[in-house]
Amino acid sequence: MSQPSVLRSAVVPAAGLGTRFLPTTKAVPKELLPVVDTPGVELIAAEAAEAGAQQLLIVTSPGKESVAGYFEAAPDLEKTLEARGKEALLEKVQRAPGLIEVKTVYQYEPKGLGHAVAQAEQALAEDEQAIAVLLPDDIVLPTGVLNRMIEVRAEKGGSVLCAFDIPKEEISPYGVFDVSDTGDPDVKQVHGMVEKPSAEEAPSTFAAAGRYVLDRAIFDALRRIEPGAGGELQLTDAVQLLIDEGHPVHIVVHRGGRHDLGNPGGYVRAFVDFALQHPDYGASLRTWLQERLEN
Ligand code: G1P
Secondary structure (H helix, E strand, C coil): CCCCCCCCCEEEEHHHHHHHHHCHHHHHHHHHECCCCCCHHHHHHHHHHCCCCEEEEEECCCCCHHHHHHCCCCCCHHHHHHHHHHHHHHHHHHHHHCCCCEEECCCCCCCHHHHHHHHHHHHCCCCCCEEECCCCCCCEECCCCHHHHHHHHHHHCEEEEEEECHHHHCCCCCCCEEEECCCCCCCCEEECCCCEECCCCCCCCCCEEEEEECCHHHHHHHHCCCCCCCHCCCCCHHHHHHHCCCCEEEEEEECCEEEEEHHHHHHHHHHHHHHCCCCCCCCHHHHHHHHHCCC
């Protein structure tokens, strides 16, 4: 069977002010904060490339050009590192520009995630039938869930979202799914999606986890939604509209790990988790942490 061109473009909404990381985000976009030594957005770009995406559409706002700029080659730096025989560093520096083609689209007003994703449409080729969306705050581990989501779309059509099963009392910051089972325990059909419900109102404990494979019909739905939770144009409400109109929507329940880089508490955990696995820093960090926790 020939592989449908489901995933040429991966959209990364990165236009926010990063208020939870002020004052740093006065000068550095949160997407460029390092997880050990690598900006979070490079982890996202690598995941998109691994899923077969050829272009990364970074939705940005004026003043945050450095996020896309990070993916440009740095020929002077490369020459210097080469001349000094710093092969390993050279490889690190060349990795991001070699991962995937990067394009920028602008979101000029902070009108919500749905509005951010809508800006990507202008950069798509006419024959692109679906897009991936990766929220750069969310690190989903191990990578690979997008590939599974693409398979599910090939099987069932429509749109496929990634979900985590999380405790009910932690559900309200998320988009939450009303689902029914399919033959596969990790794939569920979605009958409704609600953004940031209270724990009592949440239709399940399956929460959207920042990875989406969306049929192109999402753009038409995004044009027709009204401001929802928080007064913002919500991607969740466009997904609900697709469901209302009979488009198939499924979730892949990811049973792995997750980090939220969008707030300092989650970021610190991600940093420590990645550092503990790092060949240079892991062992000494572990020893230090153990000592530190005992005192
Ligand atoms: C966004 C989405 C929400 C999703 C969450 C995952 O919310 O609107 O549906 O569950 O990302 O991180 P945000 O975190 O931007 O408020």
